[in-house]
Amino acid sequence: MKLLNPFLTKSGWVYGLSSTYSRDTYLAYPMYYPNLEGEKDVGGRKYSKFSRIAQLNFEIKQPYNLFTLLDPWTVVIPKSEIIHFFDTQKTLLNILNNINLVDPRKVLISTIIEKCKINKIDLGIGGSYAVGCPTKESDIDLVIYGTKYVYPVITCIEDFIQNKKITMMTDNIVMQYAKRYKELYKTTPMDDLKRTFSFDVSKIYIEGRKLSLIFAYNPDEYSKINPVENMLYDKNLCKSGEGVVISSTSSWMYPRRYIIKSNNKLFSIWSYHWLHKNLCNAGDKVFFKTQQPTKNGKTLFLSMLTDRISKK
Structure with missing residues (x-):
């Protein structure tokens, strides 16, 4: 399962x-x-x-x-x-195949699947849709299984953002998230929380409808991850550095997202370490490796500088 x-x-x-x-x-x-x-x-x-x-x-x-x-x-x-x-894969496919359901997120999801060559068995849906109780205002939480998809999907999302096909969270929504997490994690500075959500491209909007992207490990993948490593990286990760963790997502069941400060620049990094065995906290010094920018000079999500992508 x-x-x-x-x-x-x-x-x-x-x-x-x-x-x-x-x-x-x-x-x-x-x-x-x-x-x-x-x-x-x-x-x-x-x-x-x-x-x-x-x-x-x-x-x-x-x-x-x-x-x-x-x-x-x-x-x-x-x-x-x-x-x-609950069969979340079947639920998602029913949504995508429902010709009577008019929702711009359907087209966006289908485009992401096609561009990133995602196998449909590696997809699911979360939240109220997953258990069959959505409303017209419900978010869609698209669950993507397999860390091999993180890089291509986020690259695709960044292209859509820069081409203004989709938008990120507004300042008002960012503040709502920051306040909510401040109640849960009282020691985390509010500015760090706002910064984290301001550059969160896993929560996006198309025509005012929200789509959240959730990256999760495949069952055969998370059982093999080495808990000793701070950051698990593959052959494509080729840029390294040292820095201090400013803040991080509270996610422990799927790749965790960190905001890391290094040489007075902020990096947004997905870490593929396993669950709770070796999480990094705010203030921890870490060594990291990230993706290099693409040929056209765009920085990608795994090495995203705050001065390269922002809400318009």
């Missing part, structure tokens, strides 16, 4: 798969919980979206044991507690 895949448990809660913990258990993160007054309908039952802030404020308690070594929200779930997994 693939990372991030949502599943329904006997408790009624819907979780997303983080990893295998033991032969009989999974690590998982909460997505939705049963609530008679909930605004979501999953399989004829009312649900509410899980709030990390609500758990921190003791307003809600999960039905399974927490695994706080990973983060404050992850739980250990016995495989025997799982009723069924």
Whole structure:
């Protein structure tokens, strides 16, 4: 079973798969919980979206044991507690093939798939679409499995941004994200959070509709990643340096994104290290290798300088 895949448990809660913990258990993160007054309908039952802030404020308690070594929200779930997994690949393909659904994100997703030569078995969808309770305003979370796709997909997205076919988050939305994460990670400076989201090309808009790109490991890939390395790099990574981590995404189930300061320049870097075994925190000194710019001089996402790409 693939990372991030949502599943329904006997408790009624819907979780997303983080990893295998033991032969009989999974690590998982909460997505939705049963609530008679909930605004979501999953399989004829009312649900509410899980709030990390609500758990921190003791307003809600999960039905399974927490695994706080990973983060404050992850739980250990016995495989025997799982009723069924949601088929996110089938859901995504149904959306793309639905001729009656008018949504500019469909065309954008299809273009990304074609340009980046993504195998459809390496795709999925997250969020409310994954469990069958989207609204007209729901974001689409496109899940792409396999780190080999990170480079071509982000390169494609940068082309679209520079050609003004799509846009990044507005300053107002950036501030909303920064405030939300400031509540969760109180020690992270607000300016660093704003900077992180300002240059986040994994959250994009087309005709006002949001598409989020989520890169996840393939099952055969994350089992082989060496936990000793800070940054796992391949033959295409050819630029190196030393720097200090300014901030990073809170993602631990898929390639983690860092903002690194080196020689008074900011680099945005995806790191392919495995889960929670060797995460870098703000202030850590790191050695990194990144992609070189393309022949036409554009800097790419894996070595993106803040003075080379910005919101218009």
